[in-house]
Amino acid sequence: MRKWRSAVVTAAWVAVGTAAGALGAWQLAGSDAGDGDAAHSRPLDEAAVRRALARASNAPADTGAPPPSTATGSAKPTSPPAAERSTVRFTGGSATVECRADGTVRLISWSPADGFHIDDDVERGPAAVVRLEAEPADDDEQEDLHYEIHCTPEGPRAKVVQDKDDD
Template sequence: MRKWRNAVVTAAWVAVGTAAGALGAWQLASSDSDGAGGAAHSRPLDEAAVRKALTASTPTPTSRSTSTPPTSTPPASTPSAERSTVRFTGGSATVECRADGTVRLVSWSPADGFHIDDDVERGPGAVARLEAEPGDDDDQPDLPYEIRCAGGTPKVLPDGDDD
């Protein structure tokens, strides 16, 4: 009797595990909204898709409840800025060109075989600076860059500053 009971319990656990795995695989396969197969989250989004997703997730204003006191300080304002990604030998950077003509490095990422020096001048200012350094090759020179905004468009130039 005990062997029979152990066999039934084992079979039940195997059936539940198999059903859970099949359900998970089905859900993953059917989660792709355009029917191309695979998971929807496995493809990177382009800039337009990111903006669309952010717009869709922005909460709509609701009426204030009477228990929430109004704020007396206005929210901090920053100059409007347009973000874009610039690429250069040694990596890439996300840059804000602000309405007042200043530039600010939002983020940066080295290319394979490089790293970005810790001494980054991210702004905001007239110029932002960073330096891409080759990984383990002392024979290759470091690649300093300055980034400026001209007419709202970022420009990457080799940095001639010898500080």
């Protein structure tokens, strides 16, 4: 009787685990409607976030185009163009930066790649160039990677540079 009860309990656990796995797979497959906006598809850029928020609130999406002019003919003051945020990836990790209309860059956030950590003395800007250092986590043989990030018309670029402190 004891072996039979153990077999029934084991079978019940296997059935519950299989059902849970099937339900999870079904949910995951059903969450991507093919439009590529599912959370597991890819990170959203700023325009995709605006579109998703507009869909959620049933408000028109901000396309970046100026608002239509009014019939009164009064001119509205224009604000300077907003800073454009983008992510730049490099061997030691990635960083989100703002490329500003005045040509400067500001470091918003950063994340180390596996096996690295970002040193505490980060130069965030705004400046013509921002700097950070990616250090290998457990490898004394591998050199620290010193990065300078600047904005170009094509977007932010990171390059490895010689450490200023190395003489």
